[in-house]
Every structure is written in C-alpha cells, then in structure tokens.
Amino acid sequence: MIQMEKGERKNVYKVYNKIGRWFAENRYADSVEKAYLNEIIQKLPQDAKVLDLGCGDGKPILEYFINHHVNVLGVDASEQMIELAKINFPSTSFLLKDMRELELVEKFDAIIAWHSFFHLPADDQPDMFRIFRQHLKPNGILLFTSGTERGEVWGMNGGENLFHASLDTTEYQTLLQSNQFKVLKHKINDPDCGGANVWMAQYKPR
Template identity: 30%
Template sequence: MPEDVDHRALVRRGYDVLSERYRGDGDTPARHLAWAAELRARLPARARVLDAGCGNGIPVAADLSAHGHAVTGVDVSGVQVARARRLVPGARFVRADLTRTGFAAGSFDAVVCLYVLIHLPRQEQPEVLRRMCRWLRPGGWLLAVTGETDWTGTEQNWLGGPAPMWWSHPDAGTSRRWLAAAGFQVVAEEFVPEGAGGHRLFWARRPA
C-alpha cells in the first residue's frame, strides 16, 4: 500500500462500512464480558470509565453502564458511535480520534482500550499511552489489548466485505516497555489466542 495512504481514514471507513459484520447488536463475546466483570471487581462504586475505541458499545460499555458506572465511549467511526448511542443510552459517546483528543488529568478511574492501539500508527502509540496515564486518577486501571508480534499491514475485503482494514503494532515486549515509559505499572498480562495467532492483554495501573 502506498506510503501516502491516510490510514486513519482507512480504519474509520472500514468500521463505518463493516460495523454490523464486525459485531451485531446482540453479540456479547464471553471473553470481553469476563474482562468487564474483572474490571468491575477492581473499581469503586459509580466509577468513571473511558472506553477508548468503544465500537458499538457492546458488551463492555453496556456492562459497565448497567452496573452503575459512568462510561464515556470514544470511537473514530461515526457509524459505531451512532449504534452505541442507540444500544447503550445510559453512557456518553463521542466520535473522535484518540491521537487527537484529550481529557483533563485524573478524569477517569479506568481506561478500557481493547484492540484499538493496534489501529494507530505505531509511532504515535507511546504518546497515546502517556496521555491515557494522565487521564487516570492515581491508582486508576488500564485494561488494554495490544499486538503479540510485530506487524504492520492491510487486509483487503476485511471480514469478507467491501472495505480494507489496516493494523500496526509492535511485539508485546515493546508494548510492555511503552506502558512502563508512559508511567504505568504492569500488574498482569496474558496471551489472548485468536485464529493462528493472538494478542496480548495487559492489566496496568497508574501508581497511587
């Protein structure tokens, strides 16, 4: 793919066009629900949570909102945000690019960032992590899924649909170093299998 391709626009269009193929209104992946439940066990009552790359709001924003937490969802796709507003009316959703938006320091008790960093230009990911750390209150949690291996590439006709998708991520060790450099303490991590490969799940915390 040519170097001058606007990868942000490519990712945005991919999720606009393929939103329903990626996740239907009733899809509730058990793995994501388990992560949401584990996060809830770590949060105070009525916590403030940022769902960074919220998609259609199912299931994480929906689960956290249903349990009384104040959820703000951010996604680059206008279609995904419109669906999230319909499916999770108790939360607040904003269409924005994570590399170009911001929140006040200490705004959130937790940031959820599932399969989102892998769609950002890798040279911008360390700064996004630094900003997420600032957005958290001291002691706040980050739940993030990153790449497992180093790879940048595009898949044409993603999910069998009429649009491509683009990813860029370092290996898990590099993501771990970036988290530490951003100010996080990595508390736990695990390999998340998917197809012939997989991703890396990190539980990290801004030190109190």
C-alpha cells in the same frame, strides 16, 4: 489474518464508517472479555467512571459496565459507530473523537482500549501511553490488546481491508514503565479470550 492489498492505514475509523452496521451485526455476541472486565470492576471505587476508547456500537464492553451499574463514557472516531452506540444506549454519554487527539479535563478510574488501540499505526502508538496516563486517576486501570511482534497485518471485514499494527512486547513494557504503569497482567494468545494478547496495567504516579 493474512497479508492483503493495502487500504486505509492512518485513519481506520473511516473504514468503520463503511462497515459499521455489518460489524455490529457480525461481531461475536459473547463477552469473552468478561474475566478481565470483572477483575477491573472489582478494583473500581464507588462512583467510578470508565473510559471506553474505540467503543464501537457499545457492545459488548460498554454494555457490560452499564449492566454492572458503572458509569461509562464511550469514545469512537467513527460517526457510524457512535450513531449506533447512541441508539443502543440512549442514556449513556458518547464522544466522537480520535483517541490520538483526546484532551479531556476529566480523569477516569479505568480506560479500556480493547481491539481498538491496535488499529493505530505503530508510529502513533507510543504517544497514546501519555494520553492514557493523562486521563487516568492515580491507581487507575488500563486494559488494552496488542500484537506480540512489531509489524502490520491486514484482515478482511465486511468486504473492506482492516489495518492492524503492533509494537513488540518489550516496547510495550518499556512504554508502560516510562509512563509510570505497573503491569498487573499480560496474557499472550489467551485461549479463553479469542486468542487476544491482553495487557492490564495500573497507573502508579511517583
């Protein structure tokens, strides 16, 4: 991605309200995340429930859990993406909500924030670790993607500029530790996963 003219920075979901259908049609079809998803599925207890934050239209991640008979709640702040997700998976529960405002009573066995968390401004990212913690059961798994350096990047998608932000690796490590997460895996520019920077951590309340 290259630096571009600035657009919507605070609420990127508004851009997905414009490009949702284009994004759903043009997103890669293969589940490049499946190695990580399989690892999570192996760690899940029976009758587990997963929270997919920034679920989009539900493909391919939410779909992958459904196909493995795992109960999933999909959350997205984009009305268009939630509408598409409900069409794709009419028997699955979805919630239209900004992840920064999430206050559910229910706790989950895993939280996935794949290519969604990094749409938040850097200043909004630290508090998300409190939200992750509050919505996970003890020993629950957190999977998210990030950048490796503090900064902002804009990328063109469907004719619209999409904002991405990141803290640096040390900041993420500190946030995870201070919120009682143990890092299970951290892979930078995973070549088997589209070059994603992947974090997998386990909530270990003291």
